[in-house]
Amino acid sequence: MHVGKKVRAVVHVTQSDGEITTGKSTDEHQLIVKGLPHVSLMSYVEVIGIAESDQSIRAETWTNFGNTFDAQSYNQVCQLANGEFKGLFL
Amino acid sequence: MAVNLTPNAIAAIIAGDVNSKPLVQILDIKLIAAAAQPKERYRLLLSDAVSSQHAMLATQLSDRVKSGQVRKGSVVQLIDYICTSSQNRKIIVVLNMETIIRECEIIGNPKSLVEFDSTAQKPLPNGSLDHSTRVSNNRFNAQNPGQSVQSFPPTVQPPYQPPPNYRNHGPMLKNDAPARIIPITALNPYQGRWAIKARVTAKGDMRRYNNARGDGKVFSFDLLDSDGGEIRVTCFNAVVDRFYDAIEIGKVYLISKGSLKPAQKNFNHLKNEWEIFLETTSTVELCPEEDGSIPRQQFSFRPISEIENAENNSILDVIGIVISVNPSVPIMRKNGMETQRRILNLKDGSGKSVELTLWGEFCNREGQKLKEMIDSGSFPVLAVKAGKVNDFNGKSIGSISSTQLFIDPDFPEARGLRNWFDRGGKNVASVSISREIMPGGSKNEIRKTVSQIKDEGLGRSDKPDWVTVKATISFIKTDTFCYTACPLMIGDRQCNKKVTKSGNMWTCDRCNQEFEECDYRYLLQAQIQDHTGLTWVTAFQESGEEILGCSAKELYLLKYEEQDDDKFGGIIRSRLFNQYLFRLKIKEEMYGDEQRVKITIVKADNVNHSSESRYMLDLISKFSR
Numbered sequence: 001m002h003v004g005k006k007v008r009a010v011v012h013v014t015q016s017d018g019e020i021t022t023g024k025s026t027d028e029h030q031l032i033v034k035g036l037p038h039v040s041l042m043s044y045v046e047v048i049g050i051a052e053s054d055q056s057i058r059a060e061t062w063t064n065f066g067n068t069f070d071a072q073s074y075n076q077v078c079q080l081a082n083g084e085f086k087g088l089f090l
Numbered sequence: 091m092a093v094n095l096t097p098n099a100i101a102a103i104i105a106g107d108v109n110s111k112p113l114v115q116i117l118d119i120k121l122i123a124a125a126a127q128p129k130e131r132y133r134l135l136l137s138d139a140v141s142s143q144h145a146m147l148a149t150q151l152s153d154r155v156k157s158g159q160v161r162k163g164s165v166v167q168l169i170d171y172i173c174t175s176s177q178n179r180k181i182i183v184v185l186n187m188e189t190i191i192r193e194c195e196i197i198g199n200p201k202s203l204v205e206f207d208s209t210a211q212k213p214l215p216n217g218s219l220d221h222s223t224r225v226s227n228n229r230f231n232a233q234n235p236g237q238s239v240q241s242f243p244p245t246v247q248p249p250y251q252p253p254p255n256y257r258n259h260g261p262m263l264k265n266d267a268p269a270r271i272i273p274i275t276a277l278n279p280y281q282g283r284w285a286i287k288a289r290v291t292a293k294g295d296m297r298r299y300n301n302a303r304g305d306g307k308v309f310s311f312d313l314l315d316s317d318g319g320e321i322r323v324t325c326f327n328a329v330v331d332r333f334y335d336a337i338e339i340g341k342v343y344l345i346s347k348g349s350l351k352p353a354q355k356n357f358n359h360l361k362n363e364w365e366i367f368l369e370t371t372s373t374v375e376l377c378p379e380e381d382g383s384i385p386r387q388q389f390s391f392r393p394i395s396e397i398e399n400a401e402n403n404s405i406l407d408v409i410g411i412v413i414s415v416n417p418s419v420p421i422m423r424k425n426g427m428e429t430q431r432r433i434l435n436l437k438d439g440s441g442k443s444v445e446l447t448l449w450g451e452f453c454n455r456e457g458q459k460l461k462e463m464i465d466s467g468s469f470p471v472l473a474v475k476a477g478k479v480n481d482f483n484g485k486s487i488g489s490i491s492s493t494q495l496f497i498d499p500d501f502p503e504a505r506g507l508r509n510w511f512d513r514g515g516k517n518v519a520s521v522s523i524s525r526e527i528m529p530g531g532s533k534n535e536i537r538k539t540v541s542q543i544k545d546e547g548l549g550r551s552d553k554p555d556w557v558t559v560k561a562t563i564s565f566i567k568t569d570t571f572c573y574t575a576c577p578l579m580i581g582d583r584q585c586n587k588k589v590t591k592s593g594n595m596w597t598c599d600r601c602n603q604e605f606e607e608c609d610y611r612y613l614l615q616a617q618i619q620d621h622t623g624l625t626w627v628t629a630f631q632e633s634g635e636e637i638l639g640c641s642a643k644e645l646y647l648l649k650y651e652e653q654d655d656d657k658f659g660g661i662i663r664s665r666l667f668n669q670y671l672f673r674l675k676i677k678e679e680m681y682g683d684e685q686r687v688k689i690t691i692v693k694a695d696n697v698n699h700s701s702e703s704r705y706m707l708d709l710i711s712k713f714s715r
Contacts, residue, residue, distance in 0.1 A: 070704075073700065
């Protein structure tokens with residue numbers, strides 16, 4: 001849906017081997033992030049970049065949120081921001 | 091159903107045999123409601139298939155009739171019973187029995203046992219009577235086994251009847267026979283002769299009084315026996331002189347010939363409907379040998395969760411695991427004497443924890459021992475007898491002079507607690523009942539915005555409103571941010587009244603004392619702001635410390651003694667624009683001749699962003715579309 005556009009997502013890192021970082025999105029889907037340095041497993045990273053497919057992002061900016069993150073609340077905000085309150089954000 | 095009741099059981103009991111635990115049948119049950127009695131009593135008609143006799147059922151067994159465990163026709167085994175004489179009539183009292191068969195047809199053809207008096211009895215010498223006894227026995231035995239009991243002759247001569255020559259004469263005079271020791275729970279005014287053997291668990295002071303009938307003195311003591319029964323004993327006037335010195339706490343006494351009256355529930359908190367009043371004819375005998383069967387103390391532990399609802403100043407027992415021990419601090423009492431205070435926290439399986447305040451010697455003895463145990467990593471069990479409930483800050487328990495503490499005692503409750511704790515209870519979070527200042531508890535938070543306080547007219551009713559507001563500190567008044575407070579203790583609270591300096595010394599008008607050092611306590615005026623508006627609030631000591639992050643004394647010294655305005659200003663500025671979840675108490679008060687709404691910060695909590703997010707998401711979901 002947003003392929004080719006700049007997106008922002010928080011990924012729960014499950015694999016990190018230099019070029020490719022694999023993780024779980026806050027709604028339990030697998031995401032691939034390219035261009036991240038090595039990140040410790042199980043940490044939450046916010047990635048901002050271009051969506052290359054509906055399952056991968058090429059990272060431009062990133063922030064490590066550490067190990068404690070309320071993924072469920074974040075996910076609900078995403079749903080609201082893309083759903084009924086879209087007008088507030090875009 | 092062929093059941094054999096104990097032959098001649100009734101006659102045996104009448105004759106004085108109270109040890110054979112016979113099997114009898116209940117032919118009838120009647121509820122006796124006598125004017126003088128607070129509780130209803132049941133009268134049973136007992137039968138051994140041949141004879142029947144009335145018996146009174148001890149009130150502690152009344153429930154068995156009410157529940158139907160014991161009914162007409164029930165076959166029961168008498169376990170504990172006595173037979174006393176009253177005006178030439180025998181009265182059997184059943185203190186304990188077991189229902190063997192709940193429903194049964196009437197066995198035999200019992201007839202009321204005729205009382206044999208001396209004239210009717212043939213004056214046989216002992217030997218003949220025994221012979222006839224043996225003969226009678228054989229006769230009964232021959233007919234007993236296996237056969238229907240219907241074949242018994244209808245009237246029976248009781249074989250155990252003592253020879254009439256010995257009735258009321260001779261060395262076996264009934265009056266001199268030692269009264270049987272009965273359990274305290276069996277005591278009742280219809281008892282006739284009784285004796286109890288019990289340990290003194292508490293002894294009251296002698297009190298003098300003056301009423302319409304003149305002067306008098308009284309004292310009471312509490313007894314505990316080996317069955318756990320407790321009763322209070324009271325002595326008046328001359329009886330006080332007889333027994334006051336003889337009674338010592340912890341010793342065991344044999345007591346007899348007192349009168350039983352209803353207990354005065356206002357003063358007597360023991361679990362007994364009766365109280366013993368000793369007279370000049372009463373006997374109190376010290377039992378010198380230690381009786382291990384009588385416990386030293388009786389506890390009735392309450393779970394900590396129940397203490398939350400206990401009345402202020404009530405006395406109770408509690409048992410819990412000590413999870414923390416604070417250092418002993420010297421506290422100045424109102425009379426100028428210094429004492430020690432130590433605060434501990436107890437936790438139990440109810441999910442709640444409570445603060446226990448130890449005073450005086452308890453701090454140095456048990457308090458110190460508990461601290462050493464905690465420091466070495468163990469969490470001891472502590473049993474408290476007679477702690478006093480205090481409701482100043484939530485509910486807490488304080489020690490009083492009659493409090494007793496037991497560390498790691500060998501009680502089943504202690505063992506149960508230990509098991510619970512070691513197997514995971516340790517990690518269960520407990521909510522302290524000693525911290526809530528506001529009613530309703532922390533789960534009933536009402537969330538408001540700043541503008542709602544004014545718009546909804548909060549604080550205008552006769553009770554204060556307690557609300558939670560998420561807001562930011564936008565201003566703190568610094569010209570007066572604290573006051574000089576009295577550090578003396580009144581009971582277990584600090585006085586805190588504003589004190590004035592005269593010369594070198596500070597004076598407190600309430601305590602009427604002078605001292606060199608005063609305490610400094612916050613009295614902040616601040617502004618809080620949220621997206622809807624701003625308002626002025628007051629913060630006292632506890633919330634002041636939360637907002638400023640340091641003690642009032644530190645800031646005071648910084649500003650007035652070191653006069654470091656830069657550092658002072660720096661600290662204040664750093665505390666501005668922090669967001670908190672404020673617990674506010676809102677109440678309208680008279681200021682001069684106008685009503686003003688006063689808002690006090692009772693607590694300033696840091697915002698937990700995760701739970702706050704969830705709260706807001708929940709609010710969003712409730713928007714009406």
